[in-house]
Amino acid sequence: AQSVTQLGSHVSVSEGALVLLRCNYSSSVPPYLFWYVQYPNQGLQLLLKYTSAATLVKGINGFEAEFKKSETSFHLTKPSAHMSDAAEYFCAVTATGYSTLTFGKGTMLLVSP
Amino acid sequence: NAGVTQTPKFQVLKTGQSMTLQCAQDMNHNSMYWYRQDPGMGLRLIYYSASEGTTDKGEVPNGYNVSRLNKREFSLRLESAAPSQTSVYFCASTQARTGGTDTQYFGPGTRLTVL
Numbered sequence: 001a002q003s004v005t006q007l008g009s010h011v012s013v014s015e016g017a018l019v020l021l022r023c024n025y026s027s028s029v030p031p032y033l034f035w036y037v038q039y040p041n042q043g044l045q046l047l048l049k050y051t052s053a054a055t056l057v058k059g060i061n062g063f064e065a066e067f068k069k070s071e072t073s074f075h076l077t078k079p080s081a082h083m084s085d086a087a088e089y090f091c092a093v094t095a096t097g098y099s100t101l102t103f104g105k106g107t108m109l110l111v112s113p
Numbered sequence: 114n115a116g117v118t119q120t121p122k123f124q125v126l127k128t129g130q131s132m133t134l135q136c137a138q139d140m141n142h143n144s145m146y147w148y149r150q151d152p153g154m155g156l157r158l159i160y161y162s163a164s165e166g167t168t169d170k171g172e173v174p175n176g177y178n179v180s181r182l183n184k185r186e187f188s189l190r191l192e193s194a195a196p197s198q199t200s201v202y203f204c205a206s207t208q209a210r211t212g213g214t215d216t217q218y219f220g221p222g223t224r225l226t227v228l
Contacts, residue, residue: 046216103156
């Protein structure tokens with residue numbers, strides 16, 4: 001069985017501040033990990049994914065995430081928040097042999113001027 | 114390419130009514146999925162179709178049925194709607210060639226209210 005835990009249902013940052021959204025996973029086999037973003041009233045779109053190549057993964061809009069097996073984590077970061085980053089972010093896990101993604105409950109990122 | 118399309122965008126039903134949510138993709142993807150999104154619950158998988166001609170239950174299948182009409186289309190049916198089915202429903206698709214690493218592409222969602 002696989003699961004994802006996202007710490008913090010809401011994270012607030014000021015524009016220009018570091019963004020850190022936390023994701024921890026549980027998987028009995030080597031995982032593949034994803035971060036998706038959902039802007040208001042839209043579907044989800046992929047930010048980045050870890051597929052066992054490089055442990056530091058760069059995505060769109062300046063986001064990146066680092067896979068740390070020893071910590072079972074895949075935290076999402078961005079050095080400097082923009083107002084346009086305000087959205088809900090979902091971490092998800094799957095693995096070879098699995099046909100489906102398991103999503104975390106999501107973290108809403110609020111960016112203030 | 115339109116990607117993944119869903120109809121309708123909004124729907125209000127009365128308890129006991131039935132309806133079908135439609136989903137189509139034009140990316141020649143093999144696998145398709147139906148999720149529901151509720152506040153604080155993330156996305157939960159209702160049903161999926163790993164390939165044309167197959168369907169499987171996900172985490173929350175009760176009260177729903179699905180049909181993989183052809184490779185492009187995957188519909189979700191509520192036979193007798195209940196207020197607990199008030200939610201936002203998302204359809205997604207993926208090529209599913211590389212053992213789990215493929216990206217899922219999502220539609221814009223259907224916002225359903227059951228009174």
